[in-house]
Amino acid sequence: MPPARSPLTLVASHDAGRSVPASASARIVESVTAAIIERRLMPGTKLSEQKMADIFHVSRTLVRQALNQLSRDRLVTLEPARGAFVATPSVAEARQVFQVRTMLEAAMVRSLCAQITDRQIAELRAHLRDEAAAVARTDVTGRTRLLADFHVVLARLGGNEVLAQLLADLLSRSSLIALMYQSSHSAAHSQLEHERIVDALEQRDAEAAAALMERHLAAVEQNLHLDPHTADLSAALLPTL
Ligand SMILES: [Zn+2]
Structure with missing residues (x-):
């Protein structure tokens, strides 16, 4: 059923477990x-x-x-x-996307604390284990998808489909932004920050969860190369990657 393989990178190959699109x-x-x-x-x-x-x-x-x-x-x-x-999102758009994500996602984890079940915590832990495994075996495609999905999974757990859809859209745009502005926030850091957020959710500590989410998104945004005026000269001249 999937289309023939092609050199163009347009084939979704490992989405078998996801819902089948209607058309x-x-x-x-x-x-x-x-x-x-x-x-x-x-x-x-x-x-x-x-x-x-x-x-x-x-x-x-x-x-x-x-x-x-x-x-x-x-x-x-x-x-x-x-x-x-x-699309090639502008710097202004990139900043706005992160601003909106921070507002939505901090509020989201705060309210999630009041309703999350132990079973849902276990689900999140399983997701984190998959993230950690993908990071450990430097599976770039897998870890990128899993790290992005973490945020959508959180939105789904809250049971608000409107929010989940909105965040899924913002996440795709964030991925484009990360590509465009060469995010240097490492996958390993993101994974650890996700662990801390789940720790706070497990303790039902709403303020800590919201603060950790804000810090996580700020770290991701800060590691985008959005502002050419503050470019680090030594990093530019002596790239380590
Ligand atoms: Zn994240």
Whole structure:
């Protein structure tokens, strides 16, 4: 059932456990989003309608529908006469995305403390173990997806689908932003910060959970190279990576 393999990085390969999209265009939206979250598709990449139609074995009309949806999600930019491109979020947009995430996610973990069950804590622990395993075996695609999913899993646990959907959208945009501005916040750090957040949830310490989430998102944002005026000269001239 999945489309033929192609050199283009548009094939969602390991999403078998996730819900099956209703239509062909939804499947394309899902594949492109997954490729962005897993950092297989870079900002500014041209998304040729014809190539995508070939890859997914669908009409260009369906591809166009998918691109329109992705453009509404702000993952794709449609340029008259030039076509569709993976979006290149601006610095202002990047800051705004993190500002909104901080507001939503701090409030989210605070209210989650009042209702989270022991079973849900166990679920989060299982997720953290998967994260740690992916970080340990330097599975870049897997860990990127798992680290992003942690935030969506938290939103789902609260039972608020509107919030979960909103955060899923912001997370995809955050992935693009991380690609665009070369995030240097390490996966290992994120994983440890997630552990601390779950510790606070387990203790039902709402204030600590909210503060840890704020600190985590601030650390992620600070490690984006958003401000060229404060670029670290020695880091620029002597890259360690
Ligand atoms: Zn995180």
